[in-house]
Amino acid sequence: MLITNHAQAMTVLGDARYVPPPVRRDGGEGTLAWLRAQVSRFSSGETHAERRRPLVERLARLDPAELRAAARTMTAERDGDWRGVPTAVLGAALGVPDTSAVPAAATGYLSGEESPQADAAVAVLLDVADLPAITLLLQGHAAMEALIDTALKHASPGDDVDALLHETLRQDPPLKATRRLDIRTGDEVTIDLVAVNRDPEVFAEPGRFDLARGRTPHLTFGAGLRPCPAPAHALALAAGVLEVLLREEHR
Numbered sequence: 001m002l003i004t005n006h007a008q009a010m011t012v013l014g015d016a017r018y019v020p021p022p023v024r025r026d027g028g029e030g031t032l033a034w035l036r037a038q039v040s041r042f043s044s045g046e047t048h049a050e051r052r053r054p055l056v057e058r059l060a061r062l063d064p065a066e067l068r069a070a071a072r073t074m075t076a077e078r079d080g081d082w083r084g085v086p087t088a089v090l091g092a093a094l095g096v097p098d099t100s101a102v103p104a105a106a107t108g109y110l111s112g113e114e115s116p117q118a119d120a121a122v123a124v125l126l127d128v129a130d131l132p133a134i135t136l137l138l139q140g141h142a143a144m145e146a147l148i149d150t151a152l153k154h155a156s157p158g159d160d161v162d163a164l165l166h167e168t169l170r171q172d173p174p175l176k177a178t179r180r181l182d183i184r185t186g187d188e189v190t191i192d193l194v195a196v197n198r199d200p201e202v203f204a205e206p207g208r209f210d211l212a213r214g215r216t217p218h219l220t221f222g223a224g225l226r227p228c229p230a231p232a233h234a235l236a237l238a239a240g241v242l243e244v245l246l247r248e249e250h251r
Contacts, residue, residue, distance in 0.1 A: 001187060004195035006202045006219070012189055014224030018180035019044035021188060023112060030126055032108055032118040039135045048226070054132040055229050062093050064236035071240025080245055086144040086237035087137060094133040101125050105134075106141040110175070140234055146174035148238050152245065154209055161242045163211040165235055170197045170218040171209055178222070193219060 003009050012018045023042045027033025036042050040051035070089045075082045084099070091099035104121035108114055125134045151168040173193045180189045197218040198206035221228040228234070 006199035009196045064232045068236040068240040075244040096129040109138040143174040169220040173220040
């Protein structure tokens, strides 16, 4: 079933009978498949709660304002070469100074696409970081890079960075869809986040990119029982980068 309606999406996201589709559980220890079977994102019920808890606790020790400043500083030091900056800043804050293996490991993290390169990258990360830190780095890497890329396509001189990010998240979310499995029927449900975030019942003139909207009830960060644990941190990292890029481009 495909869901394109905001209200229906909220119902599914708030109902415990809808869980993430199962992932492979027989992957060799230290591989990408093994990692996916250990993390909160692909778990449900009490297992999800137990695995999510250390992520929330770790994030509570990180100040989004400090992350934003660090991302701004690093982007400026790199003369605007921003690729990898959000991941590097987050890694340093989590006590992982070398995040060079994150991109290769993150490639198949959401999709489940396995490769020797991804397995090797996971092995490297397990040598330098614990599972909560790795989870946060992999979940954030692709999303933050895609968010900044898309925001830059919409950016204009003088734009408010925070408003730019919020409207980008609504209209062009980094993750285009999310899936759930109905444990009563076995049916798979796909929530089309692009369509849901443009539901005309919720968003006026939904096809128009409008910075004046401010914060809106978009579902890019999820909702209900399994919301993203780090929206403030992700936005701070992206904002720090964009503050430099837009200043350099439009000064």
